[in-house]
Structures are given as C-alpha cells and as structure tokens.
Amino acid sequence: MFNHLIMAIIIFSLTYVLIMSEKVNRTSVAILGAVLLLVFKVIDQEQALEHVDFNTIGLLIGMMIIVNIMKRTGIFQYIAIISAKKAKGDPWKIIVVFSIVTAISSALLDNVTTILLIVPITLVITDTLEANPIPFLIPLILVANIGGTATLIGDPPNIMIGSAVGLGFMDFLINLAPIAIVVFVVTMFILKLVYKKDLHASQAQKNKIMALDEKLAIKDKTLLWKCYLVLGLTILGFSLHQSLGYHSATVAIFGAGLLLFISKMDPEEVLLEVEWPTIFFFTGLFILVGGLEEVGAIDFLAEQVIELTKGNMLITMLLILWGAAIASAFLDNIPFVATMIPLIKSIGLMSTMPITPLWWALALGACLGGNGTLVGASANVIVSGMLEKKGQKIGFLNYMKVGFPLMLISISLSTVYLLVFYA
Amino acid sequence: MRKLINAEVLEHSMKLQQMGGKVNVVNSKLCYVSFDISGFTLEYVYNINKKGNYFLERIKPYPLPLREFASEQDVVDIIAIDLEQFKNAIRSHHSGEFVDSGRCMVDVLKKFEDLFLYYNISSDNMNLLSDKMHELDKIISQVKSDSKRLFFKKEPDNL
Numbered sequence: 001m002f003n004h005l006i007m008a009i010i011i012f013s014l015t016y017v018l019i020m021s022e023k024v025n026r027t028s029v030a031i032l033g034a035v036l037l038l039v040f041k042v043i044d045q046e047q048a049l050e051h052v053d054f055n056t057i058g059l060l061i062g063m064m065i066i067v068n069i070m071k072r073t074g075i076f077q078y079i080a081i082i083s084a085k086k087a088k089g090d091p092w093k094i095i096v097v098f099s100i101v102t103a104i105s106s107a108l109l110d111n112v113t114t115i116l117l118i119v120p121i122t123l124v125i126t127d128t129l130e131a132n133p134i135p136f137l138i139p140l141i142l143v144a145n146i147g148g149t150a151t152l153i154g155d156p157p158n159i160m161i162g163s164a165v166g167l168g169f170m171d172f173l174i175n176l177a178p179i180a181i182v183v184f185v186v187t188m189f190i191l192k193l194v195y196k197k198d199l200h201a202s203q204a205q206k207n208k209i210m211a212l213d214e215k216l217a218i219k220d221k222t223l224l225w226k227c228y229l230v231l232g233l234t235i236l237g238f239s240l241h242q243s244l245g246y247h248s249a250t251v252a253i254f255g256a257g258l259l260l261f262i263s264k265m266d267p268e269e270v271l272l273e274v275e276w277p278t279i280f281f282f283t284g285l286f287i288l289v290g291g292l293e294e295v296g297a298i299d300f301l302a303e304q305v306i307e308l309t310k311g312n313m314l315i316t317m318l319l320i321l322w323g324a325a326i327a328s329a330f331l332d333n334i335p336f337v338a339t340m341i342p343l344i345k346s347i348g349l350m351s352t353m354p355i356t357p358l359w360w361a362l363a364l365g366a367c368l369g370g371n372g373t374l375v376g377a378s379a380n381v382i383v384s385g386m387l388e389k390k391g392q393k394i395g396f397l398n399y400m401k402v403g404f405p406l407m408l409i410s411i412s413l414s415t416v417y418l419l420v421f422y423a
Numbered sequence: 424m425r426k427l428i429n430a431e432v433l434e435h436s437m438k439l440q441q442m443g444g445k446v447n448v449v450n451s452k453l454c455y456v457s458f459d460i461s462g463f464t465l466e467y468v469y470n471i472n473k474k475g476n477y478f479l480e481r482i483k484p485y486p487l488p489l490r491e492f493a494s495e496q497d498v499v500d501i502i503a504i505d506l507e508q509f510k511n512a513i514r515s516h517h518s519g520e521f522v523d524s525g526r527c528m529v530d531v532l533k534k535f536e537d538l539f540l541y542y543n544i545s546s547d548n549m550n551l552l553s554d555k556m557h558e559l560d561k562i563i564s565q566v567k568s569d570s571k572r573l574f575f576k577k578e579p580d581n582l
Binding site for chain 2: 071117119273
C-alpha cells in the first residue's frame with residue numbers, strides 16, 4: 001500500500017507539473033499519467049473507470065453537439081449585428097451590449113464556446129470601425145468567465161462540482177447568479193473608467209456598422225427554429241432536472257440527440273467538431289485523482305486542511321475561495337478543481353462542518369480567479385492566440401494590469417457575499 | 424487548433440456574407456505531394472471532400488490549375504501521367520528552357536489580368552495583344568508539327 005501511495009503521488013505530481021508547464025499537450029499528459037496508474041497497478045481498470053465522472057463527460061459532449069449545430073445557423077452573427085446597430089455604432093455601447101450577450105451566452109452554453117463564437121464577430125466589428133480590438137476583447141474575456149460562473153453549465157469547474165456533489169442547475173443559478181450579476185455590473189463600471197476615453201469612431205465608421213445587414217447572417221431559418229426549440233427544451237430540462245430525477249448529462253444528451261435527429265445533419269460532421277481532446281483530458285484527470293483517492297492521499301490532505309483551519313467552516317471557506325482564485329489565475333483550474341472535489345468531500349466526512357458553502361467558494365474562486373492573468377482560463381488563452389494570429393498582442397502584463405485588480409475585486413465581492421449569506 | 428480555425432472561418436464567412444457572398448464550409452483534407460526527379464521538384468496540392476469533389480493543382484515547377492475530378496483514382500491517375508511526362512521531359516536538352524518558358528507564361532497571364540483589372544486600354548492595343556496571342560498560338564502549333572511525338576499513353580489535353 002505504501003509503495004502504491006508513493007507511486008500515485010509521483011505520477012500525479014509529475015503529470016500536474018507537466019500540465020502546468022504547458023510545454024507538452026495537456027491531454028497527452030493526462031492520458032499517459034492515468035494509464036501509468038494502471039501499469040504500476042496503483043489501481044485496476046475497473047477502479048479507474050469507476051472514478052470517471054460520466055455525468056460531466058456526457059454534459060460536455062451534449063452541449064458541444066448542440067452548440068456545433070446551432071452555430072451553423074448564423075444566429076450569433078445575427079445577434080451581434082443587431083446589437084451593434086442598436087448601439088448605433090458607438091464603440092463603448094457596442095462593448096456593453098456585446099458584454100451582456102457574452103455573459104448570458106456563457107451562462108447558457110459555456111464560456112469557451114461563447115468566446116469562440118463572439119470574438120470572430122467582434123473582430124469583424126472592430127475591423128469595420130477601424131478600431132483597436134483589445135479594448136473590446138478584454139471585457140469579453142472577463143465577462144465570459146463571470147457569466148460562466150453563474151450556472152451549472154457555464155464553466156467546466158461548475159459542471160465537475162455539480163456532477164460530483166449532486167448540485168443542480170437551479171442550485172447554481174440561485175446561489176451563484178446573484179453574485180455573478182453584481183460582479184458583472186462592477187466590472188463593467190470599472191472597464192468604462194479604463195477604456196471609454198480611448199474609444200472613438202467617426203460618423204462614417206458608425207454608418208458602416210449601420211449598413212451591416214443582419215438578414216444576410218442567417219443561413220438556415222428552418223434549422224434556426226429547430227435549434228431554438230431544442231435549446232429551449234434543454235434549458236427547461238436543466239431547470240427541472242432535479243425535480244424530475246434526471247442527471248444533467250441526460251438532459252444535455254437528450255437535447256443533442258433530438259437536435260441531431262430533427263436537424264437531419266450528418267452526425268459524422270457534427271461529432272468531428274466535438275472537442276475530443278478536452279473530453280479525454282477530463283477522463284485522464286478523473287482517473288489520476290481517483291488514484292490519489294484510492295491510496296488515501298486525499299484523506300491525508302483533508303486531515304491537514306482540517307488541522308490548519310481547526311475545522312472552522314468560515315476559515316476553510318475563505319481559504320478555498322482565495323486559494324482557488326490565486327491558483328486559477330496562474331494555473332489550469334480544471335486539474336485544480338478535480339483535486340479539490342474529493343478533498344472537500346473528505347473534509348465533510350472527517351469533520352462536522354457543513355460543506356455546501358465550500359462548493360460555492362470553490363466555484364467562485366476557480367471561475368472568477370481565471371480572470372487574473374492571460375493564462376488563467378481557456379477563454380483568455382484563446383483570445384490571446386486569435387489576436388496573435390492577426391499580428392496583435394494583448395501582452396501578459398498589459399492584461400494583468402486590468403485583469404488582476406478586477407479579479408481581486410470580484411473575489412472580495414464574493415467574500416462579502418459568502419460571509420453575508422453562508423457564514 | 425481546430426477550434427481556432429473554426430473561429431477564423433466564422434470571421435471570414437461573416438465578412439464575405441456581408442459582401443453578398445454565400446459561404447458553404449465543407450470539411451476536407453488538403454494533401455501536398457512532392458516528387459524529386461533527379462533534383463527536379465514536382466509538387467501538387469489536392470483537396471478531397473465528402474461532397475464528392477476533388478481539386479488538383481500542380482504548384483511546381485510552375486503553377487497550373489489541373490481541374491476538378493470526380494474520384495480520388497482520377498487524381499492519382501492524372502498525377503501518375505504528369506509524373507511520367509515530366510520524367511520524360513526533363514531528359515530533353517531543353518527542359519530548363521521549357522520550365523523557364525512555362526513560368527514566363529504564368530507571369531504573362533498574371534500581367535494580362537492586371538491589364539484587364541487596372542487599366543482602360545485602347546482598341547489598338549487590345550488588337551495588338553490579340554494578334555500577338557494568335558501569333559504565339561500559331562507558333563506553338565507549328566512547333567508541334569515540326570516535332571517528333573514522344574508520349575503516347577494519353578492524348579494531349581490542349582494541343
């Protein structure tokens with residue numbers, strides 16, 4: 001058993017370091033790390049599979065399929081053009097309207113998908129305005145991560161927490177959406193102070209925006225109506241899944257299956273666009289963390305945390321909130337959350353403290369912490385990569401000057417929220 | 424990587440749609456093929472997609488659009504013939520001059536297109552260009568008549 005413990009810790013630590021270094025592909029490392037646990041007989045294959053959270057995997061795949069079909073309708077371009085025209089081409093108003101659209105989409109789809117859909121459209125708008133895209137994109141990164149915090153399906157950490165603990169869509173909406181809205185409003189107010197003075201557009205440029213034709217964006221009206229129907233049903237299903245006794249993955253896969261069927265799209269074309277590397281990354285991580293659980297390493301860590309906080313829920317909650325935020329600002333939050341979930345479960349079993357507030361602290365810290373730096377969340381990395389391909393650079397420090405203070409403010413607001421409602 | 428490419432496609436599509444274009448995005452594979460014939464490089468690019476279209480283009484030693492094909496086998500067959508023809512052709516004492524002339528023709532074609540797109544040319548000049556083209560066409564036919572044919576596996580596409 002002791003050898004297994006040492007082996008599990010070595011494999012897990014090496015995998016973690018390699019993932020964080022970003023020198024090698026994170027999916028390759030997670031798969032190799034997971035299978036090494038089997039090769040060295042730390043856990044067997046059956047145990048490994050028991051630790052894979054198929055609810056998280058199913059939810060991710062289901063939502064990816066729905067979004068992949070939906071984006072083919074052109075609805076996101078349509079909404080963006082309407083929004084830009086409602087803002088009359090005024091740059092700051094466009095940022096505000098796009099931020100609202102991004103935050104809502106992030107909450108209902110997921111933040112990375114939203115960014116991948118909204119940023120290309122924003123770049124068309126900034127090209128039309130002949131404006132620097134950076135003041136448009138930094139707010140979108142920030143609000144995508146804020147919007148994703150609000151719901152079960154908005155950000156992978158929430159999906160993992162909800163699935164592991166049995167917290168549903170409405171639990172997340174009721175407990176996290178209020179603070180997410182407050183953080184959104186405060187963030188937009190501060191961003192206005194930072195960027196508004198530098199945003200200008202001539203009447204000719206505004207006229208170009210007004211000349212955009214939203215009707216040209218819709219590619220397939222019939223498919224669009226089918227997507228509306230399925231997305232509506234899916235969101236309704238998420239709202240009711242606990243009372244109906246369904247897992248969230250069942251709802252997402254039902255939506256995906258129904259849309260695949262009624263859209264008559266080639267499943268091969270749609271499934272090709274599912275982010276399989278992300279799915280395998282999650283699978284590998286679940287097995288790696290499962291290995292740590294099996295050998296007792298997680299229980300050991302939980303004992304240390306309880307000793308450090310003397311079993312005080314308040315201290316533990318704040319430690320988790322701020323620890324998750326700082327860690328997520330610099331590291332990939334998915335492996336962090338994957339490790340924290342069994343740790344918090346063990347704390348709950350070993351102590352008498354109520355652990356539900358700890359889940360909200362973990363979700364808020366992991367999701368909002370990602371806003372701290374340019375490498376803090378997938379959405380940030382993607383936007384940075386897209387801009388670099390266009391020959392522009394946000395810059396780690398330039399982003400951090402805005403992102404890090406805003407992250408600290410959002411975590412401070414979350415601290416007050418948790419203290420007022422859960423202490 | 425795929426998601427970033429998709430994001431770029433979305434950006435381009437939106438711009439092209441606003442210009443009035445209809446954009447149909449098709450998943451496909453782009454294949455680059457190169458042959459080294461005793462230091463002489465022959466390169467092709469072809470695209471295969473599920474819609475049943477195969478686009479093949481020669482890119483080296485000089486670019487030449489080689490048409491659309493109905494099946495992968497047609498693509499392989501046309502490359503096989505082209506390869507064999509080039510293997511024969513480079514044995515010729517004039518292979519270097521042929522390649523240079525081919526590049527020159529492509530260059531002339533590009534310049535001709537620029538004339539069309541950028542300038543309003545007079546009727547006299549248009550006639551002059553047309554005469555010279557016909558003259559070159561006649562010379563090529565004359566050279567063909569004066570020359571011994573070496574390749575018989577396939578009939579020439581244009582002569």
